[in-house]
Amino acid sequence: MNRIYLDHAATSPMHPEVVATFSEALGAVYGNPSSIHGTGRAARKALDHARKTLATSIHADDNELIFTSGGTEADNLAVFGTAGKKDGKHIITTVIEHHAVLHACEKLERDGYDVTYLPVGENGCVRAEDVKNALRDDTILVSVMMGNNEVGSIQPIAEIGELLKGTNVTFHTDAVQAFGVLPMDVDNLHVDLLSVSAHKLNGPKGIGFLYQRKGTDIAPLLYGGEQERKRRAGTENVPAISAFAKAVEISTTTMQEKTTVYKQYKTIFKTVLTKCGVDYKENGSNSMPHILNLSIPGIEIESFLINLDLAGISASSGSACTAGSIDPSHVLVAMYGEHAAESRNSIRFSFGLGLTPEDIEQAAEKTAQISQRLALK
């Protein structure tokens, strides 16, 4: 069966050129970049080259990047790293953050910190005004994601950055879903810390970075060697970092085109559903082009996803699976309320490399058939 993969927000296939860069580097670039001999220097050269490409993609300086094992570690480093350096005990974040931020904040609450979780409207967006109103003298960190991973809603990062300018508050954004999809300039956004992960944009899994603005102090999570200017101990994964840089090179040059294509995919998908008479509602507004989250009244998400899977379509509820069952999405609960039907009947389709308009049409037709069949039961 020809499977149609519509779960690129969960993870994405590696681009063939990224696979080529990765496998070549795995064989050839095996030196330790901290070694002073020629083999080490070759690894250092590859690392420096990749670092430059990645830093340039967000308009940062090379030494402002800290390589991590992915988005989760970058988010944890931002939250715990800030708490480890600053004196205040108050943090502001949002109810729709990824668990990499939410669970880190919850841990800090258990350690005596006070965390304000800002609400979102039905559009899935936080208001910059609410950030302003939540600020206190002892606020040390504001962490607001750039694009939500479940409904795709884009948050007002530049506006929040502007209002935090000149304060002592560190501003972090989790850009894991938005990187490679939205253009990014850390100066225009006025962010101090920004998290990125390679596997969301056709790079390898297990590699990412935290951008740390010069002058922003964070404590390390890991202790050991002096890698990453003593900010993250451990020998750098040079092949993965080189492959990451290749993925970013490709995604930067194709960003405009991808935006147009994914917007078309959204239109195709929704047009087919409408034509087939499916009653649906789109969750989240001002959303990133690659994420389409739909609420379909009458369906129950678990059996819906299973039926889609049997029909060869990989999609997701966007929320976590716990012990084989799907918890109601914390994002949809935040948008619509605890008992809202949307938190149990919504499905996320996310687009990426290798899809064609025909795939989207076919997937939408199957979605329509399945939703009508299940709604009849």
Ligand SMILES: Cc1ncc(COP(=O)(O)O)c(C=O)c1O
């Ligand atoms: C918004 C967001 N933040 C953080 C993460 C975690 O990234 P990683 O899987 O690289 O640890 C994800 C991955 O799903 C994400 O979507």
